[in-house]
Amino acid sequence: MAPSDRTRIHRVATNAHYDTATLHAIVDDAYLCHIAFADGKGAHCIPTACWREGDHLYIHGSNGSRMVKHLLENECCVTITHLDGLVLARSAFNHSMNYRSAMIYGRFEAVEGDAARHAMEALMEKLAPGRQAEIRPGSDKEYAATTVLRIPLTEAACKIRSDGVDDDPEDLNWPVWAGVLPWARTPLAPQPDAACTLPEPDYVSRWILCS
Amino acid sequence: MAPSDRTRIHRVATNAHYDTATLHAIVDDAYLCHIAFADGKGAHCIPTACWREGDHLYIHGSNGSRMVKHLLENECCVTITHLDGLVLARSAFNHSMNYRSAMIYGRFEAVEGDAARHAMEALMEKLAPGRQAEIRPGSDKEYAATTVLRIPLTEAACKIRSDGVDDDPEDLNWPVWAGVLPWARTPLAPQPDAACTLPEPDYVSRWILCS
Numbered sequence: 001m002a003p004s005d006r007t008r009i010h011r012v013a014t015n016a017h018y019d020t021a022t023l024h025a026i027v028d029d030a031y032l033c034h035i036a037f038a039d040g041k042g043a044h045c046i047p048t049a050c051w052r053e054g055d056h057l058y059i060h061g062s063n064g065s066r067m068v069k070h071l072l073e074n075e076c077c078v079t080i081t082h083l084d085g086l087v088l089a090r091s092a093f094n095h096s097m098n099y100r101s102a103m104i105y106g107r108f109e110a111v112e113g114d115a116a117r118h119a120m121e122a123l124m125e126k127l128a129p130g131r132q133a134e135i136r137p138g139s140d141k142e143y144a145a146t147t148v149l150r151i152p153l154t155e156a157a158c159k160i161r162s163d164g165v166d167d168d169p170e171d172l173n174w175p176v177w178a179g180v181l182p183w184a185r186t187p188l189a190p191q192p193d194a195a196c197t198l199p200e201p202d203y204v205s206r207w208i209l210c211s
Numbered sequence: 212m213a214p215s216d217r218t219r220i221h222r223v224a225t226n227a228h229y230d231t232a233t234l235h236a237i238v239d240d241a242y243l244c245h246i247a248f249a250d251g252k253g254a255h256c257i258p259t260a261c262w263r264e265g266d267h268l269y270i271h272g273s274n275g276s277r278m279v280k281h282l283l284e285n286e287c288c289v290t291i292t293h294l295d296g297l298v299l300a301r302s303a304f305n306h307s308m309n310y311r312s313a314m315i316y317g318r319f320e321a322v323e324g325d326a327a328r329h330a331m332e333a334l335m336e337k338l339a340p341g342r343q344a345e346i347r348p349g350s351d352k353e354y355a356a357t358t359v360l361r362i363p364l365t366e367a368a369c370k371i372r373s374d375g376v377d378d379d380p381e382d383l384n385w386p387v388w389a390g391v392l393p394w395a396r397t398p399l400a401p402q403p404d405a406a407c408t409l410p411e412p413d414y415v416s417r418w419i420l421c422s
Contacts, residue, residue, distance in 0.1 A: 006252050011276060031308065032294055036247030036256035041217050043254055045247035045290035047312055065222060079256035083243055085399075086338055088415075091347040092331065093357070095338065097242065101258055120303065127297050127306065134387040136302040146304070165404045176345040177411055179403040181418050186397035188296075192390040193376045200388055204299075207392050 006077075006105045007157035017158040020055075026102040026158055027052045030080040031127075033059070035067065037076040050080070051123045056150040057104060058111070058119050068147045071108040078104040078151060085182035090167045090174040097161065098180060104156040108149040116148040128203045217288075217316045218368035228369040231266075237313040237369055238263045241291040242338075244270070246278065248287040261291070262334045267361040268315060269322070269330050279358045282319040289315040289362060296393035301378045301385040308372070309391060315367040319360040327359040339414045 001018050003009070009016035017023075033050040036043060046067050048059050057078060061068040080102045087096040111119050117138070124132045138146075165178045187207045190200065212229050214220070220227035228234075244261040247254060257278050259270050268289060272279040291313045298307040322330050328349070335343040349357075376389045398418045401411065 006255075011273065031297075032292060032310075034245040034247075034256050034258075034290055034292065036245075036249075036254040036288075038247075038249035038254045042286045042316065043247040043249045043288050045245050045256055045288040045314065047290060047292040047310070049308060062222065075253045077247075077254050077256040079245055079258060081243060081245065081258040083396075086242075088339055088342065089346075092335065092343070092349040093353040095335070095346075097260060099243075099258070103256065105253065124303065124306070128299060128392075131299065131387075132303070135300075135306075136382050136385045136387075138303040142304040164402065171347050172406060174347045175409065176342075176347075177403065177409045177415055178407045179401055179415070181339075181401050181415065182399040183396050184399050185294075185394050188393040188395050190390055190392050191375065192388065195383060196389045198386065198388045204388055204390070204392065 001154060001156065003157055004105070004155050007103065007155055009157055009159055015159050015161050017160060022158045022160070023102055023153055023156050024052060026080055026082065026100050027057055027153070029082060033057070033078050033080045035071070035076055035078050037067070037070055037074060039070055049123070051126045052153070053119060053122050055153050057153055058123070058148060058150045059108070060120065060123070060146055060148045063145055063147050068149065071149060072110055075105065075107050083183065084162065085180050087165055087180050088178055089165045090171045090176050090178050094165070094167050094171070098182070100158070100160045102156060102158045104151060104153060106151045106155050108151045111148040111150050116143060119148045119150070130201065130203060134201065212365060212367065214368055215316070215366050218314065218366055220368055220370055226370050226372050228371060233369045233371070234313055234364055234367050235263060237291055237293065237311050238268055238364070240293060244268070244289050244291045246282070246287055246289050248278070248281055248285060250281055260334070262337045263364070264330060264333050266364050268364055269334070269359060269361045270319070271331065271334070271357055271359045274356055274358050279360065282360060283321060286316065286318050294394065295373065296391050298376055298391050299389055300376045301382045301387050301389050305376070305378050305382070309393070311369070311371045313367060313369045315362060315364060317362050317366050319362045322359040322361050327354060330359045330361070341412065341414060345412065
């Protein structure tokens with residue numbers, strides 16, 4: 001997609017990506033986003049669960065939440081950031097971090113009826129594939145109290161740093177270790193509910209193995 | 212600290228924390244924050260590195276960056292979120308996530324001179340304890356091109372969910388596994404720069420062990 005006035009990246013523009021595949025990969029690896037919006041009290045930055053279907057990012061919230069009401073009537077900015085590691089350069093100011101981030105500008109719209117149910121089931125499928133068929137599904141009352149929202153992934157930009165150390169030539173002989181210290185989001189052992197005596201489903205057994 | 216009109220938490224208020232120790236712990240476990248601010252183009256949500264000293268959160272940026280200029284003249288909201296796990300309940304709508312988040316409202320101020328150097332050295336100490344003494348330190352020119360900013364941790368609130376499954380009584384016999392699938396940010400093997408033949412310092416050797 002072509003960058004807009006809001007999504008064109010100026011700082012280290014070589015790290016900018018505007019293609020759909022990169023954007024989808026960053027969104028799909030995220031379980032939460034941060035949403036910026038401004039009202040009479042100033043700017044707010046709210047974390048919330050997110051997921052993707054097709055060319056939209058989805059969130060949900062209680063009908064009564066300030067954020068839900070505001071987002072349906074105003075523009076906002078949704079940002080996802082994955083922190084992948086520390087970059088330890090030979091000079092102080094060439095230290096950096098490796099990351100993958102996506103920024104999406106636009107306005108959310110409400111998703112209604114069967115489309116809302118389908119979207120919430122897609123969230124469950126992301127969290128725990130196959131679990132939707134096993135759980136007590138949402139009731140009409142529960143759905144009625146919840147708003148599902150989506151924003152198009154059309155005005156968006158990604159920025160990625162995934163390289164090694166980038167020191168200036170005159171610093172290359174400075175006698176200090178240089179390299180990248182990477183992180184990963186790693187699954188830890190599942191913690192069954194104390195009252196649960198049922199065997200683990202596949203998506204739980206695989207949890208610890210899927211890192 | 213007492214909640215302000217902007218920091219008082221209304222949704223699941225039992226998860227709200229306003230004490231300094233909780234706030235400091237969430238900030239100290241973070242390497243980046245998201246900052247919301249609004250200008251003539253709307254609201255923006257920008258990820259950036261952060262660290263704490265005393266009762267302030269620090270960031271830094273290029274003097275010319277739009278965000279740096281704007282933050283020195285306007286209020287903003289800084290949010291940090293750690294995602295700790297998925298909560299798989301027996302009913303669809305009781306699914307949740309475990310997390311620790313902090314929101315800070317206020318205005319950044321510039322940190323100048325020796326205080327700016329001290330703050331940048333504190334960032335290095337957070338990233339790699341002891342490394343500041345080993346690297347090529349920042350030059351006057353590098354410091355002159357960089358703005359260090361800090362915001363007081365006075366108007367802030369934290370929200371934490373760290374419990375297990377919280378199903379309604381009538382759902383407790385639904386025949387499905389229930390529990391928490393936790394995550395951790397785990398260090399992976401250090402990746403030395405190809406041109407680096409020096410031995411690993413302690414903070415690199417410990418990287419993979421400190422998860």
